[in-house]
Amino acid sequence: MFFYKEIFPYHLSTMSPSSKTIIITGATSGIGLALARQLLTQGCNVIGIGRSTERCQQAQRALSNVNPHTHLTYLLADLSLQVQIHKLAGQIKQQLASWQIAYLDGLVNNAATLPFHQTITMEGYDTQWAVNYLSGFLLTNLLLPYMDCAPAARIVSVSSASHYHTRMHWHDLQLFHSYNPLRAYKHTKLAQVLFIHELNRHLQDFPNIKAFAADPGLVNTDIGLKGNSSFMDWIWKLRRKGGVSPDRAAEGIAFLLLDMGVRDSHQIYWRDAHPQTPNPRALNLKDCQRLWQISSRMVNLT
Numbered sequence: 306m307f308f309y310k311e312i313f314p315y316h317l318s319t320m321s322p323s324s325k326t327i328i329i330t331g332a333t334s335g336i337g338l339a340l341a342r343q344l345l346t347q348g349c350n351v352i353g354i355g356r357s358t359e360r361c362q363q364a365q366r367a368l369s370n371v372n373p374h375t376h377l378t379y380l381l382a383d384l385s386l387q388v389q390i391h392k393l394a395g396q397i398k399q400q401l402a403s404w405q406i407a408y409l410d411g412l413v414n415n416a417a418t419l420p421f422h423q424t425i426t427m428e429g430y431d432t433q434w435a436v437n438y439l440s441g442f443l444l445t446n447l448l449l450p451y452m453d454c455a456p457a458a459r460i461v462s463v464s465s466a467s468h469y470h471t472r473m474h475w476h477d478l479q480l481f482h483s484y485n486p487l488r489a490y491k492h493t494k495l496a497q498v499l500f501i502h503e504l505n506r507h508l509q510d511f512p513n514i515k516a517f518a519a520d521p522g523l524v525n526t527d528i529g530l531k532g533n534s535s536f537m538d539w540i541w542k543l544r545r546k547g548g549v550s551p552d553r554a555a556e557g558i559a560f561l562l563l564d565m566g567v568r569d570s571h572q573i574y575w576r577d578a579h580p581q582t583p584n585p586r587a588l589n590l591k592d593c594q595r596l597w598q599i600s601s602r603m604v605n606l607t
């Protein structure tokens with residue numbers, strides 16, 4: 306628990322001992338990979354999700370010796386495609402059965418992408434909308450049955466402070482008519498917070514499951530170098546120099562997954578283990594319900 310001691314000393318006494326099982330999407334690099342390492346160190350079993358076989362294998366190799374007393378595996382899924390998310394949920398079920406684990410303790414919707422030019426998935430969705438927001442909505446709903454009987458399950462969507470600087474574009478949710486990479490990114494990050502707010506309302510009868518949005522701050526990762534734009538690469542290389550390390554960012558997320566004290570909190574948006582007030586637009590009940598209904602239709606969820 307060395308990192309909590311250094312950064313969150315006042316929470317140390319309330320940390321639960323682990324043997325939790327936690328899923329992390331986008332666990333092949335940056336914050337997701339750092340979080341996987343920290344959770345293994347804490348004694349958690351980890352299922353990492355990645356979109357590339359090679360990067361999944363690299364990550365699994367890099368983490369294989371972190372804690373021999375825990376389970377670790379990587380599963381492959383392109384989260385821009387709902388068909389692959391459904392398949393992934395089936396694979397997760399099989400993985401839990403093969404480890405003889407009865408329930409899931411956590412899901413971290415962390416994967417995100419930032420293409421410079423708009424790309425449309427084979428299923429007809431804007432890729433940022435599909436990966437950064439809709440995949441988390443669908444995967445969470447598919448995995449909720451596995452969290453039902455967990456003593457204290459947590460769902461964490463990794464959002465961003467950029468969600469403060471936008472509003473919901475209801476008439477063009479996927480920005481088909483007005484795409485700009487940062488505009489789309491902020492929009493998906495706001496949608497995540499609305500989703501988390503509404504999810505907690507849906508979970509009122511399940512006090513053992515809590516959902517949070519985590520703001521990792523500015524983090525020195527490669528996210529801005531993967532958008533197929535040398536201009537964006539240049540900007541991000543400068544900007545990320547001011548960011549914290551992925552390890553430091555992951556600590557705030559691990560806190561939300563493992564700390565016993567947050568169980569009774571009604572705060573939904575957290576940064577570095579401290580609750581923050583989100584964009585007030587994310588707390589508008591009608592908007593939260595509206596987004597839930599639209600998202601349900603988009604993923605054919607009854």
Ligand SMILES: NC(=O)c1ccc[n+]([C@@H]2O[C@H](COP(=O)([O-])OP(=O)(O)OC[C@H]3O[C@@H](n4cnc5c(N)ncnc54)[C@H](OP(=O)(O)O)[C@@H]3O)[C@@H](O)[C@H]2O)c1
Binds near residue numbers: 331522
């Ligand atoms: N970096 C920051 O300053 C910052 C600030 C605020 C919030 N965040 C949030 O933090 C989270 C993690 O970002 P990061 O900075 O750590 O970036 P990152 O290193 O690029 O991590 C993103 C992860 O998502 C995966 N991914 C992308 N598209 C995918 C797809 N279609 N299917 C499955 N996985 C996919 C990536 O896989 P590959 O390894 O194959 O690329 C990678 O593992 C994101 O939600 C981001 O919005 C980051």
